[in-house]
Amino acid sequence: MRVLICPDKFAGTLSAAEAAEAVAAGWRRVRPADELVRRPLADGGPGFVDVLAAAQPSGKRFPVRTADPLGRPVDAEIFVLGDTAYAESAQACGLHHLKPAGGPDRRDPLHASSVGLTALLLAAAGVPGVRRIVVGLGGSGTNDAGVEMLAALGHPEPARAFGRPDPGRLGSLDGVELIGATDVDNPLTGPRGATRVFGPQKGATGPVLDDLEAALVRVAAVLGPQVAETPGAGAAGGLGAALLALGGRLVSGITLVREATGLDAEIARADLVITGEGSFDEQSLHGKVIDGVAGTARRHEVPCYVLAGRSTVSAAEAAGAGVTAVESLVDTFGTDRALHHAEESLILLAAQVAGRFPPR
CATH class of the missing domain: 3.90.1510.10 (Glycerate kinase, domain 2)
Structure with a gap:
């Protein structure tokens, strides 16, 4: 698969670039043959x-x-x-x-x-x-x-x-x-x-x-x-x-960052999009990175996974925004590990998600 990895920062723990590298590292452990494209993103805030x-x-x-x-x-x-x-x-x-x-x-x-x-x-x-x-x-x-x-x-x-x-x-x-x-x-x-x-x-x-x-x-x-x-x-x-x-x-x-980085074209070429941020909440669906990425992925009929530090968005709200599935570090590993071992936890979470896709 061609997997586009385009997260925002995980505020207080990982920059967008560090988060993208962690997801890629975890994904490669399970699916080393996949083509991974990393595009760290920002929506106007830090980064x-x-x-x-x-x-x-x-x-x-x-x-x-x-x-x-x-x-x-x-x-x-x-x-x-x-x-x-x-x-x-x-x-x-x-x-x-x-x-x-x-x-x-x-x-x-x-x-x-x-x-x-x-x-x-x-x-x-x-x-x-x-x-x-x-x-x-x-x-x-x-x-x-x-x-x-x-x-x-x-x-x-x-x-x-x-x-x-x-x-x-x-x-x-x-x-x-x-x-x-x-x-x-x-x-x-x-x-x-x-x-x-x-x-x-x-x-x-x-x-x-x-x-x-x-x-x-x-x-x-x-x-x-x-x-x-x-x-x-x-x-x-x-x-x-x-x-x-x-x-x-x-x-x-x-929208400005999407245009400057050619993100829409990358999403159109992808088989899967992985985005994320530290806290996936109600504000995430009002002009932030996940909102822009998921909406574009939906227009191109590309599945979009969100890997977040924590998530308070319901499955229905996420689906309505174009998100296929949501996984969080807090739900998987607990709050302490998510905060103090964010990189390691994100690597493991990405590997778990990769394991759910059948070999090709």
């Missing part, structure tokens, strides 16, 4: 730049020094191909920069800032010949709608509405088209907005959630409903809304 750079080796990476959600220096990079620069918001304001609880670097979205994205945008705009900047949105540890970034680019009103300081103008993006590649379709506020859906995983609970939502409601009033209610405005803690406020537009991150 976005790496995936695009790997698919387009003629491009060039540029290092950028910026700040994490707590203002600490951090190394990031942009990727430039032709007249387009690609940046990844998570490199500056990603959740992976913060600890789940305790200590000065704990997750605290009431104070975490996404102003670090400013340096990436200005660096991209400063590369000669760049006319377009595509920003991957996802995996953020912030919930501030990018208000300090907006202030740094000459729009201080949202920062005042949020109650954040104005860092002073650092530059502008004049003459550059701005595109946000989102991993979700949530609006800025409301029950499906940035705070209510994603705030808890970033450390917000109880009254803090209410305070954050109230702050974003004030920002939404400044930005207007045409921004705040747009699908994807709530991506990356509201950075989707910030890019819209700068005159940009939003696109599906996985």
